[in-house]
Amino acid sequence: MKGSNLSDPLIYVLDMVVFVGIFSILAISLNLEYGFTGLANFGKVAFFMVGAYTSSIAANMGVPYFVCIVLATTLAGFVGLLVSLPALKLRADYLAIVTLAFGEILRFIFKNESWIAGGVRGTTVPSAFLFVNLPIRTMMTVQIILVYSVLLVCYIVAQMLVNSPYGRVMRSIREDELAAQVLGKDVFKYKAQTFTVGSAMAGAAGSLFAQYMRFIDPYTFEPFLTFTVWMMIILGGPANNLGVIVGAFIVQVLERGARIAKDYLLLPIDPHNLRVMLIGILIILILLYRPQGMFKESKVKTPALEVAKKWKKSS
């Protein structure tokens, strides 16, 4: 779909809207892990990759897309649970190293084992909407509806989770793990469950990505992808699900802006290098000067809070 960018600016904008949607799902999933629970998942791309590959392999075997995305979500969640288990009882840095390493190992496997999905040559993926032959603009609109429906589901699930008593335990683990343990919470169980849900959402995003791109190869899943998702969270504001969606939008604008700037300003620098260096420096600057991000942590919405607000108004 990338070839049609220049001929039709509207398609370019719609393409960006789809990307913002897919990355928003990733950002919400990492926000559950890092923003609310304080888990450092540096291998988000691994679970995105599991989803993308599962979905493509299933779709190539003729499985309907609805089943593909369910498979991708389930498998990614399961893999997430398995990978996180050895490191969850230890400090945050151990989980970071293990997840980062896992992403690289997985990429090596998909690269070397050409029987799985084409190895380095990659594999084509049938679109979710094969049965109708639509003009490209309509096709993009249908894609946007699909991606944003999944995003909406993820957003609602995440919001319900973090505003429930469960979500308060998540925040308490982030703030003071020992205190949560003293209150009798099984911290390990909460962490493992959060990581599973987060990985499952990443799997759904991967499935959407694969069917939209119609082609995946191991080079799509570089560690830099994980880093851009971290950028979305830290820029948008951790523990604020709307904030990270804004973050996802801004990072997309930055990424594409670097490419456009190269074309129109004739900068003597490779656009990919420019993009990576820009994001690398920006994240350090944000961490230095505005570590809380653009948006503050969202308040917990509980029935008690509503009552208290009413009572405050009436008095």
Next chain:
Amino acid sequence: MINWGQVLFNSAVTGSLYLLAAVGLTLTYGLSKFPNFAHAEFMAFGAYAGYVVAEELHLGFQLSFLVAFLATAVLGAASYLLVFRPLSRRGASIIHLMVASIGLGFFVRHALQQIWGGAPLTFTVSWSCFDVGPVRITTLWLSLIGAALLMSVVMHLILTKTKVGKAIRASSSNPELALASGIDVEKIALITWMVGAALAGVGGLFRAADTRLVPLLGWEILLPAFAVVILGGIGSFYGALIAAYILGLAENLGVVLLVSLKLSTDYRLAIAFLILILTLIFKPSGFGKLFGEGIKPV
């Protein structure tokens, strides 16, 4: 027929490389309490600095090691002074420090790629090679083992005999107490970052001379380096010493196994990953406790 002598010799070579790569990582990890993912780019940076001296300025290969050492020390100092110390002073969490180190790593790697391009570069220096019995040896491999040995002896003397070395150990095991005893913890951290980065730079140059020079050079051996650090116990120099050679041996035995199973030798990375996971499951503190060093994993 498997040439076991060669396997053992290769293990010593691989172990020496991992030792040079991991020493700085474990020392800065122990002192600043976070894993520096940009350590990979310290290795690549040192290799490119050496390349400029040896291949672009034609000043000889020996000098290139000195320059790699010094240039990477400067990069290490700059990283600490411009990124990590300001972040620590502002009370950044361990996760923020890790994210910043990844950001720094990407910046350095792509700056290198912008200047020298992503295509592999090679050193034109040729190494004489000779056979001892069935074992093939090159002077490059011998110098790599020699460098690792020299580094170990010098580091051991520094850590045990000098004030700076004792201060490094003190600041690593208990920063508050070290500060109360009149140790300038931030100065000690700066020295550690410089030395750690410099050693990584030398390791990177060896790796580049042995294989090829790409911006991803350091990233490719970051996972084994982390396996060494965790198996050795975070912050433990002596633990890293043992762990590096264990990993070197495991990887070379693993390659023999992979070849006999007709699998890609790219999976040697998976051996490091396996050791990492097994350490986390069975003994997260690694060998750290053996030497009374290292920081607690929980």
